[in-house]
Amino acid sequence: MKNTWWFQRFTDYADRTFLVEGDTSYNYAALTERIEAYHAAFTESGLQAGDVVALQGDYTLNGIAALFALFGLKAIVAPITATSPSERTLREEAAQAQWLVQAQQELSIQPIAATSAPHDYVVRLKQTQHPGLILFSSGSTGTPKAMIHDVENLLAPFAHKRARRLCILIFLLYDHIGGLNTLFNGMATGAKIVVPASRDAHVVAQAIETHKVKLLPASPTFLNLFLMSGAAERYDLSSLRFITYGTEPMPESLLKRIKQQLPDTALIQTFGTSETGITQTISRSSESTLIKFDDPNTEYKIVDGELWMRSKSQILGYLNHEMSRFTAEGWFMTGDLVEEAQDGFLKITGRREELINVGGEKVTPSEVESVLLEMPEVADCLVYGEPNAITGHNVAAKIVPHAESDPRKLKRLIKQHCRQQLSPYKVPVRITFVDEAIFGERFKKLRRPTQTN
Structure with missing residues (x-):
């Protein structure tokens, strides 16, 4: 040893x-x-x-x-x-x-x-x-x-990391590839690693202020909860130089709101899967959801809009499941849907299993969520597909309002805003108001899988 x-x-x-x-x-x-x-x-x-x-x-x-x-x-x-x-x-x-x-x-x-x-x-x-x-x-x-x-x-990739004076708040779970990646990277570079007493937004913000944390890895869901909590106004976050985000698509409107709240903090998108490990990426800018893979240990290609990856750090296999998501050549079908931009940049738009099929037209929940989060009346939202006997699915949305308001008036405002920004089949048919955001222990939105045939 x-x-x-x-x-x-x-x-x-x-x-x-x-x-x-x-x-x-x-x-x-x-x-x-x-x-x-x-x-x-x-x-x-x-x-x-x-x-x-x-x-x-x-x-x-x-x-x-x-x-x-x-x-x-x-x-x-x-x-x-x-x-x-x-x-x-x-x-x-x-x-x-x-x-x-x-x-x-x-x-x-x-x-x-x-x-x-x-x-x-x-x-x-x-x-x-x-x-x-x-x-x-x-x-x-x-x-x-x-x-x-x-x-x-x-x-192996961490063996070549150089020592740095960095204070990192560790957020993702101990049994999660993203959390372990943060741990391994921090330990390889001699970083100080801060463990918050809980993942409550105010507890995290207080830890950043107290320990002058420079790097916060988080998910878009948590970052929105962070903004909703008002913690950014209550605590001194001036030490924060970097926020890395991943695990789920980032709504563009949310990214802009985070940048407005923390203008001196660089926002960097990361990407990885439990099967292939974390891949080195480059973000086009702090206000862009476009990323480029820049990792000599990872290959990728796009097949029918889906991202396929092959890496030197990918798993040997599953212990209790068949390997249908791996090809004979070792490519892993991530299930992530991507759009190609210029200069090798990509945009992660969502998961194939969450795609909503409305009469043959495909809707990604993140696109609709980004439009909803543009509204000052909407604090948080969750978009998913509901079965429909005629079209296959309807777009549905659960909304966390910013404040108490008349539900009928707010529904009209939401539909009016969506009609101005989205194609008709993308506008939520059912809108339900809820008190709290819906997410799992990994601070990722919990959606209903949809049938995309």
């Missing part, structure tokens, strides 16, 4: 602040000490290279140290943040975990009785003597897909 580039890097950063948890700060020396202690504890317990470990943890010194100690042992790690016992069990079974490690407070190591022979991908990874990482899909129904990464491939 001490021969790995990442352990040596952490050792070089010994005196730098590594992690801020509430009122407690730890330097990189504390991290390396904890990694070594946990590595010894895992070895003593009988845990071996190639074993599959369900790791219940979070962005704490213990959780991060346990993750890297298991990488150092060349184990295959499945981070789990689910709070429901049934959800945890689903993930442990999908990963075929042999061990349960809990690293929230005290370290706990428990063997799990094997119920089946190891998957071929696990056997193959064990033969290479490389550590592994198992991530899960964020589907809201059924058993989540368990996808297995070779950690050597996943971490």
Whole structure:
């Protein structure tokens, strides 16, 4: 383990602040000490290279140290943040975990009785003597897909990162590719990583003010909630130099509002999937949703409007699902719909599964949401397709009003505004007013999948 580039890097950063948890700060020396202690504890317990470990943890010194100690042992790690016992069990079974490690407070190591022979991908990874990482899909129904990464491939791009003096607030989840990418990037560059006490907008804003955070990775859904909360006016956010956003399409009107609120902050769009890893991108500007892929480790092409990708850091495969989204040549069909612009720039418009088919005409929810968010009366919205016996689908919208208003008058205003900006088939037929935005634990909008045939 001490021969790995990442352990040596952490050792070089010994005196730098590594992690801020509430009122407690730890330097990189504390991290390396904890990694070594946990590595010894895992070895003593009988845990071996190639074993599959369900790791219940979070962005704490213990959780991060346990993750890297298991990488150092060349184990295959499945981070789990689910709070429901049934959800945890689903993930442990999908990963075929042999061990349960809990690293929230005290370290706990428990063997799990094997119920089946190891998957071929696990056997193959064990033969290479490389550590592994198992991530899960964020589907809201059924058993989540368990996808297995070779950690050597996943971490390779970070080995060439240079040291920087950067303070990062970590926002996306501990078991999410975006959150882990932020963690790996920050640790490779010797950054100070701030963990907010919660993902409440005011708590995040206070952490930015207190610790002079320079980089905030977030989702468009959270950034809109951030604006709605008034936190940007209440706290000093002048230290914030960069906001990176991804995981879902950014409505153009929302991007403009964020830039108006934080004019000195660069807004940078990111892109990645759990299957292919995070791809290096270039944003045309802070006020543009156009991006360009600029990554020597990633190839892409567009097939019938859908983005296909192939990367050096993509998964070995799924442990509990067929590989129909991968071609024989290794291309991953992302399900993301894109439009091509000039000079190699692209615009991510939405997900194929969320496309609304209105009598043969296709509608992307993000386009309609962007128009709705132009209205000062609309604080937030969710656009989706509703079944219609004649047209296949209608466009429907759930609206969070900015303030109390007459529902009938507001509906008329919304439809009038949409008719001025959109083709008739894109105008919401059904408008429902709700008190709160609808999103999941990953701060992504939860839509109903639609049939696009």
